[in-house]
Amino acid sequence: MVRVLLRPRTFVMAAGLAVLIAFPYLYRLPFFDNYLSDFRTFQATRFAIWIIVLMGLNLLTGYSGQISLGHAAFVAVGAYIAAILMKDAGLPVFAAVLAAALLTGLLGFLIGAPALRLSGPYLAIATLALIIVLPQILKHPSIDQWTGGVSGIRISSPRVPASMHNNLDMNTDQWLYYNCMLAALIMTAMAWSVTRSRLGRAFIALRDSEIGAQQMGINVSLYKMTAFGLSSLYAGAGGALYLYQQYYVGPTSFDITFSLTLLIMIVLGGLASISGAVFAALIFTVKDDLTNFIVAHIPFGEKIGIESSRGALFGLLLIVSIIFTPRGIAGNLRKQKEARPGGPRKSRIAALVNKIGLFSRKEAQASSD
Amino acid sequence: MVAGVRKRLCVLTAILVIAVLSLTACTKEDDSAGGGDTTQGVTDTEIRIGTLLPLSGNPAAAWGISLSRGMQAYFDYINAQGGIYGRKLKLFVGDNQYSGPVASEAIRKLVEQDGIFALQGSLGTEAHSAVYKYLEERGIPDMYILTGNSKWTVPVARTRFCGLVDYVTEGRVFARYIFQNYDGQKLGILAQNDDYGKEGEQGVKEGLKELGADIDVTVEYYDASQSDVTAQVQRLKGAGVGIIAFWGGPVQAANMIKSARETVSWDVPMMVNGTNALEIVGTLAGYDNIEGTISAVTGHQAWETNVQGIAERKQIAATYAPDLTWENTALVGYVISESTVGLIKQAGPNLTRDTFLDAAEAVCKYKTDISLVPSSSSPEDHRLVEGDILVRATVDRSSNPPTFRWQPFGDVVDFESTQDCVVPTPPPGGEDQPGPPLQGE
Numbered sequence: 001m002v003r004v005l006l007r008p009r010t011f012v013m014a015a016g017l018a019v020l021i022a023f024p025y026l027y028r029l030p031f032f033d034n035y036l037s038d039f040r041t042f043q044a045t046r047f048a049i050w051i052i053v054l055m056g057l058n059l060l061t062g063y064s065g066q067i068s069l070g071h072a073a074f075v076a077v078g079a080y081i082a083a084i085l086m087k088d089a090g091l092p093v094f095a096a097v098l099a100a101a102l103l104t105g106l107l108g109f110l111i112g113a114p115a116l117r118l119s120g121p122y123l124a125i126a127t128l129a130l131i132i133v134l135p136q137i138l139k140h141p142s143i144d145q146w147t148g149g150v151s152g153i154r155i156s157s158p159r160v161p162a163s164m165h166n167n168l169d170m171n172t173d174q175w176l177y178y179n180c181m182l183a184a185l186i187m188t189a190m191a192w193s194v195t196r197s198r199l200g201r202a203f204i205a206l207r208d209s210e211i212g213a214q215q216m217g218i219n220v221s222l223y224k225m226t227a228f229g230l231s232s233l234y235a236g237a238g239g240a241l242y243l244y245q246q247y248y249v250g251p252t253s254f255d256i257t258f259s260l261t262l263l264i265m266i267v268l269g270g271l272a273s274i275s276g277a278v279f280a281a282l283i284f285t286v287k288d289d290l291t292n293f294i295v296a297h298i299p300f301g302e303k304i305g306i307e308s309s310r311g312a313l314f315g316l317l318l319i320v321s322i323i324f325t326p327r328g329i330a331g332n333l334r335k336q337k338e339a340r341p342g343g344p345r346k347s348r349i350a351a352l353v354n355k356i357g358l359f360s361r362k363e364a365q366a367s368s369d
Numbered sequence: 370m371v372a373g374v375r376k377r378l379c380v381l382t383a384i385l386v387i388a389v390l391s392l393t394a395c396t397k398e399d400d401s402a403g404g405g406d407t408t409q410g411v412t413d414t415e416i417r418i419g420t421l422l423p424l425s426g427n428p429a430a431a432w433g434i435s436l437s438r439g440m441q442a443y444f445d446y447i448n449a450q451g452g453i454y455g456r457k458l459k460l461f462v463g464d465n466q467y468s469g470p471v472a473s474e475a476i477r478k479l480v481e482q483d484g485i486f487a488l489q490g491s492l493g494t495e496a497h498s499a500v501y502k503y504l505e506e507r508g509i510p511d512m513y514i515l516t517g518n519s520k521w522t523v524p525v526a527r528t529r530f531c532g533l534v535d536y537v538t539e540g541r542v543f544a545r546y547i548f549q550n551y552d553g554q555k556l557g558i559l560a561q562n563d564d565y566g567k568e569g570e571q572g573v574k575e576g577l578k579e580l581g582a583d584i585d586v587t588v589e590y591y592d593a594s595q596s597d598v599t600a601q602v603q604r605l606k607g608a609g610v611g612i613i614a615f616w617g618g619p620v621q622a623a624n625m626i627k628s629a630r631e632t633v634s635w636d637v638p639m640m641v642n643g644t645n646a647l648e649i650v651g652t653l654a655g656y657d658n659i660e661g662t663i664s665a666v667t668g669h670q671a672w673e674t675n676v677q678g679i680a681e682r683k684q685i686a687a688t689y690a691p692d693l694t695w696e697n698t699a700l701v702g703y704v705i706s707e708s709t710v711g712l713i714k715q716a717g718p719n720l721t722r723d724t725f726l727d728a729a730e731a732v733c734k735y736k737t738d739i740s741l742v743p744s745s746s747s748p749e750d751h752r753l754v755e756g757d758i759l760v761r762a763t764v765d766r767s768s769n770p771p772t773f774r775w776q777p778f779g780d781v782v783d784f785e786s787t788q789d790c791v792v793p794t795p796p797p798g799g800e801d802q803p804g805p806p807l808q809g810e
Contacts, residue, residue: 028604037482038477038480038481039477039478039481039482042474042477042481043474043477046474053459072482111609132757135592135594136592139562141564142572150562151498151520151564152562155503157502157503157506188603242470246469246470246473246499247502248473248498248499248502250467250469250495250498250499251563252468252495252593253468253469253470253495253499255468257426257468258468258470288464288471288474288475291425292464309382310424310425310426310464311426311430314425330494
């Protein structure tokens with residue numbers, strides 16, 4: 001146990017967790033109050049939601065190699081299911097989010113069936129159809145008593161529970177942050193677990209060679225459908241939490257641009273990597289802030305009409321980042337590590353701990369190899 | 370390996386159970402959280418005003434940029450004269466990219482980071498749908514929204530005001546014209562398949578019913594994402610329609626006009642809703658095709674420089690925003706700023722959200738030198754303008770190249786619901802402040 005606690009990885013994780021827990025309260029301290037506010041807490045909540053959505057997409061695209069241009073459709077479905085369950089069925093938030101995730105996952109699993117016969121660009125086209133068709137379905141008169149038709153659904157706004165407010169001086173934004181961040185942590189742990197399991201290895205085998213995977217005895221159709229279902233489950237959970245935070249969803253809340261941006265983000269963050277999805281969510285959260293910052297700081301920006309070229313600026317940033325980090329941020333960090341002479345560098349703490357001999361013989365051997 | 374997975378599953382289950390407990394343990398709601406300082410955004414020297422417009426990521430960005438420059442030009446003009454009661458106006462522009470998720474983040478930034486006193490002239494129905502409840506809960510004045518959905522004003526919220534003629538009222542204005550000129554014929558409505566189009570449709574139908582018109586109505590929809598409406602036009606022709614009323618975006622309006630005249634060779638009279646009374650629609654449809662098409666406005670347009678008020682504003686805009694193209698969207702932005710300034714003036718030296726909203730709820734038969742329809746509001750009526758004047762697309766071929774204009778004709782059709790209002794008393798020293806004339810005068 002002591003050994004586990006002294007691992008550098010554990011230190012980093014504990015520190016990270018501490019920051020995550022403290023973050024929404026930091027702005028009440030001097031120094032931090034210049035940079036943080038409820039708005040940043042709100043953004044951090046969005047960040048947590050995007051982690052969930054992008055983690056799911058990464059399972060599908062990064063690990064299983066299935067390209068989906070319509071991932072936002074599942075996010076929308078999740079948000080709608082949660083909205084209907086909360087509003088019409090009066091389910092508590094947690095149950096609604098869980099049910100939305102499971103139902104969206106099931107839907108994704110079923111939609112995955114036709115995708116079995118398609119791959120590469122054909123699958124991309126089929127998934128593109130999803131996001132194009134969805135708004136029309138949501139607006140269809142036969143179901144608009146549940147979906148609210150063109151006006152979408154508005155649920156009552158979330159409130160921090162009284163006990164939390166009184167005992168911890170917590171406001172609604174902080175409450176939402178902890179809810180979503182907790183969900184993000186759980187779902188990240190789940191993804192980590194999946195990718196290191198038989199299922200994850202099957203996904204990777206599928207991606208690398210379908211025929212090879214088949215030879216290894218992997219049920220290709222079942223695993224493809226599972227990948228679809230699993231990533232939809234993530235999208236559904238993300239969509240439901242989005243709804244909870246936003247208390248509104250409309251038929252065009254998640255459009256094709258949003259869908260494509262998700263895919264771009266996952267490539268920028270790093271395919272087939274847990275940290276890649278986290279980086280992707282981070283970029284997704286700050287991208288508008290970033291372009292606004294640049295727009296505001298370009299000298300003579302007014303003169304060259306920078307206001308109207310935000311889109312072009314964002315495009316330029318994309319191209320630059322793809323040139324410099326072709327494997328995404330996570331991929332490039334890994335590459336740097338691997339490129340060091342003598343393989344991945346062991347941290348000093350690890351070396352120290354190793355010297356002292358706290359590791360078991362087996363682990364000590366492994367790290368000195 | 371199996372054991373490892375099981376262990377992980379155990380841990381996950383444990384986390385999940387804790388999560389469930391923590392989330393469901395306390396479901397009692399608390400109302401004391403939230404709320405804020407009522408005079409956020411106002412100091413002795415500054416008033417912070419926000420706006421939420423598409424600046425990127427959507428074709429509507431062209432409007433957003435033009436609107437924001439028009440707004441800024443007027444604030445600069447007021448600031449150059451020392452501001453209102455010594456307070457200068459600062460405009461914070463949020464980019465909503467015409468999308469709900471983006472808007473909901475941008476509004477938080479405006480309110481919580483920039484600390485705005487009020488929001489003005491927000492554009493985009495979907496985008497504003499995602500933020501209007503938030504503004505209401507925070508008590509931030511949500512002034513003169515630039516979409517005409519009736520949901521902004523029904524039910525009335527103390528802080529929220531609509532800046533356009535709502536689509537239902539506009540539909541009633543159209544219905545009156547159709548009844549007067551095409552009674553006994555068949556009306557074809559071509560509507561965008563969303564709030565926007567459906568409210569127009571509803572307004573026309575209500576209007577016709579009120580008038581007891583003998584008019585059959587057939588409705589065709591198109592989806593906002595499609596720009597080609599030829600098929601719908603063909604179906605309307607097949608249905609034997611005698612006049613078309615259109616509710617939707619400018620690209621589709623132009624496409625409808627063009628395909629009716631050129632593809633289907635059909636000389637049916639057409640009406641397009643007021644947000645399409647733009648020069649660009651004429652350019653897209655072709656001048657020969659659009660000639661005679663009817664639309665609606667509430668005030669003088671940017672090109673009417675023979676009107677003194679327009680000429681003056683054009684001059685001011687040219688001084689404070691030299692590279693601004695003077696057209697209707699810029700004028701709308703300018704006028705929105707002017708209205709906000711008018712309310713700030715009327716609210717007097719003690720500017721709080723309450724005094725500001727009181728002023729906004731007490732506009733009485735107010736007309737500037739460029740408005741054609743008087744504005745009134747009350748605590749029950751947050752629609753400033755509830756009438757239109759019709760305009761007809763005319764082409765002047767004597768000039769080279771030919772010029773295209775929306776020419777007003779006929780009388781103002783006004784459905785103003787606030788009739789017996791009292792003109793408010795002007796605040797002390799209000800006359801000495803720059804800005805539009807006061808309500809009391």
